[in-house]
Amino acid sequence: MLFPVLFQLGPLLAVIFLQHPPLANTAAIEMDRTSEQVEASIVDPDQECTPYNYAPVTNQLNSFPQVWGPASILPEDSAALATWNSISATIPTSIAKKTQPPPSSYPSSDPDCWWTYGQCTTPKLAGLPPDVTAASEPSTLGYGFDDGPNCSHNAFYDFLQSQNQKATFYFIGSNVADWPLEAQRALVDGHEICALTTFSSEDAFAELWYAMQMIKLVVGVTPTCWRPPYGDVDDRIRSIAHALGLQTIMWEYDTADASVDGKTITDQTVENNYNDFIQKAESGAFNLTGTILLTHELNNFTMSEAVSFYPQLKNIFQHLVPVGVSLNKTQPYVETNYSLPTFEQYISGTLTGSRVSPNSTTVLPSSTSSASPPPSVSSSIDSPSPNAATSAIKSGYDTVLLAAFFVTLSCSLQTALH
Template structure:
């Protein structure tokens, strides 16, 4: 007959194993990629490479400014500042307000995309934006605003389809969610920059606009080991002054001609039905022949579970409507998407032929292997918390305290329960 003490021992053993199984590995990209519960995914964690370097960056989620202590940034700014137009003034406010702005909207002298969707600069020597892609019946697949803390189910879906995409990452999100940023490289996606704080870029001073891009590039490099060579302006807000800054940093400007408006859901009366209709409009343009000679780009987001769920829902229809769905870099035959040369994308012909990843990334798209860009960062140890996407930069300095008071005690408690149960 089972004694009460045996029952208590069994109960303690089950409880201890439950506690241990609940504790998640937030120290490596591979461990993080296994977490699919959104509540656990979005729990803050400490990651040494980014948290220890936080004072080398502007406060997260504030307009970036060039730090006086950043000698490399100061040198880069000095090397390109002479090429930036000084007769184009900032327009409006960083939140997008244009109250009081006077501008010649008819002639559009600054090629201001927000006003006329201009993509061919009026100033000489500045590269044009990429708003469509040269490959016919092809979709340039891209998502803004990542890395999102709850993106694992979405990235798992992309991996199941062996589908790669271009991910335009916000620098503050990269610092908040570094392991999530690493997954993009591990899965073979292309990473582009999406500024530090996601403000309207034409409203900023030239040096602050430079800082928004510079520190995003540095954050991506710090966390993933690669430095992007493309960027997408938040809200599409770019003019020739901002283009010149981006070009000085070696960044190609990527825009779009179609908008899913997934990011507007619930704002100003926009409903899920409206978003579905915008997806449908893009798809109907493909089936009607609009993209028979030149492919298309639609704006979509890794912003939240809704936008990512929409992407999953419409993926089969996009597959049916387009001959090919590829990252934007692949569509442009840009096999070197980063400053570093130890990572490459396949050419368009390679990708559509079945080779969806080349050196530096996982050919299977799974999270079991890491790209070469993640190996250095992933080897660093970590414990628990960097702060969520709404946190300030200063909160990240509390990571060490959270590590002591957070995950570690859970593991210790679980181990103590296990030892106690075995001792009884």
Template sequence: MRLSSLFTSQAAVSSALIATTFFTSSAKAQDRTTEQGEAQITDPGQECAQYSYPPVAAALAANEFPPIWTVATILSSDTNAQAKYQSIQSQIPNIQPKGTQPASLTGDFSNFTYPSSDPDCWWTYDQCTTPKLAGLPPDLAVVPEPDTLGYGFDDGPNCSHNVFYDFLSQNNQKATMFYIGSNVMDWPLEAQRAVADSHEICVHTWSHRYMTSLTNEEVFAEFYYTMQGIKLVTGVTPTCWRPPSGDVDDRVRAIAHALGLRTIIWKYDSNDWRVGINNITAANVDQNYEDLISRAQNGTYATAGTIMLTHELNNFTMSEAVKFYAQLKAAFKYIVPMGVATNQTQPYVETNYSLPSFEQYISGTTTISGGGPLPTGGSSGSTGSGSSSGTSSGTSSSGTSSGGTKSSTGAASRASFDGLGMLAAGAAFVGFAVKLLA
């Protein structure tokens, strides 16, 4: 954990309290059978000690899901998945996977040739977000509401996110959480907290690989089993997703669309995930945040808002979010989840959970309904409480601003994963070069 990030926040008092909490360990016995009990743990070592959650353990033991942290495939015993895949095959365009596995799985497309006309709207090639295949909606890369920041975090649920989620709760701030399926299976009670706190959950694939490198069946499985895992753990099925490293083309979009998932990208990359890789430092990340804030102050988003890529990857990325929250709130009029920004009031397949509209959210109603009780952890644990309905003060604050954040090139792989399903902070940078056809 990076101490400097915790003790240099603009919101000095709040961050000092948060920093203190990071170092506070509890001597009393911890309840690791319910979401409420798990949410009370604020010592990272205790949070990240593995535990068993009966529904997940039973499902994995019964081979109802692919092995975690491996590229997902459709299980031979899963007739439901097979039938669903067969039903959407006619909607999948004849676009070949990019590159050659295994190198392409981590974003190495150095020996792959691709036309300069970008026929597949491949984001990794030129950040294309308007599909060229008829019938596909554009990716959400900016939000339509002026002076608004679409607020979200990738790569969760992180096992040590309680202090960060406490901070969001204390500020009545909701966000969109892009969850990795394997992380959900590793840390199910942490995933439940997102629902309990009324955040929006979206898919971030099963194993966090470059999606355009996968076969059709693998792309489908990466989506399908993440959706099923989130449903098993939280009781809700997402209708949105974000591609790891932004790697998406019209083939992957078509499969996502057929499964009811809208594609969400970003306009700016904080590069918080790259600290320690290729000489990227904490100061670089600070500058990216500050550039975004300057842009907002200078009126860059006076006609439409924006999205910056940020993560709950590790304590550094989460502490950066805490550090710059007050400045973002002052620079943007509104900070809202992606679904709120686009008036997606029904964020899940299940209809017993609603998000507020944009107007409701900025008027102070940040929670509409939480969908009832969370799934039970089994006979040894009581049922967790879902989000309660209610109104409270919103997140609006007036301000003008400006600045520039570096746009992402999508040219590096995310950090790799260890056996516990946690992202390894020091993973090697993997670059690629795309050759153009003559």
């Protein structure tokens, strides 16, 4: 039968080319990497992950803590200091700062609702909302990926685009600084952006503040949602996030795709986790209330696994939507020039909300960029990024489009056969 073969072939090709991209053209012509559109068009995997300067970021780096280092409030940052002074009185001082793993002396009653200790997601401190752990709509997967933007994500984003699929991306501030044009693509493509801090830092305020500010500087929007690193959050950190207007997004199930060590967690472990999750969905576990699955944009493996299992997730869930859409959260950013569609609008085919130029009241077509990223400026290849490990990641771009074509074709054939 033609359909089953094609249905399996599309994701398989995508996985093959993500994990084993074609040999890069080492003599690739230098591109003027000054805009999101140019960056998104790069097909050479070596060039895609070659570090570059982006002046709006490099000109402001002195206003941020060291990239890929623990954050603390800079003494001259009057805005950060003023914000901290305005909320510090609401932050509990009775909750001790945590270290991992949880010490044996920590009370078994879990008074601080420490997720790392007992997966607590309903705060015990008065006035704090529960963490979001699931999509509220039936048979719905809150679809999203941590640890971006990844330098080699063009192939993955093109795959999502070919499927008319939007997602929530949890961006690390230092990754945004390293790969600003890649960060801009997420908004241009209509995805939802949330913040993700790098460290379980003692100075949670500084980590969150500067992650939000970097995303604002680069992409033009300020997130109102965040995810703690490794899920390590307690009521002290929740109170800081809440005071900053951030909704805490957790998950119910973990693929462990970012934890592969070749020993206790292998590639097969991740595939087993995906399959177990799919079987749970098949059993009807999410028929009344949806869920959130933890997956990552971290590297070729995590992205290729996402491509590989996409058809099965799409088949077993009625809806795959960004987390904000699943919550009917139409205002995803502090800025009001961009909105998400409601859940009903999304599943009816309106995949992006209204997008308004910040300098006018004109509503732009939903297919255009709405965030008005910083203007393009001259840039050049500079010294290697601090994130050398991420820079080393490579992926195939144009070939994954071929795989996406097969997925689309197979879905069309499935519709025709039914």
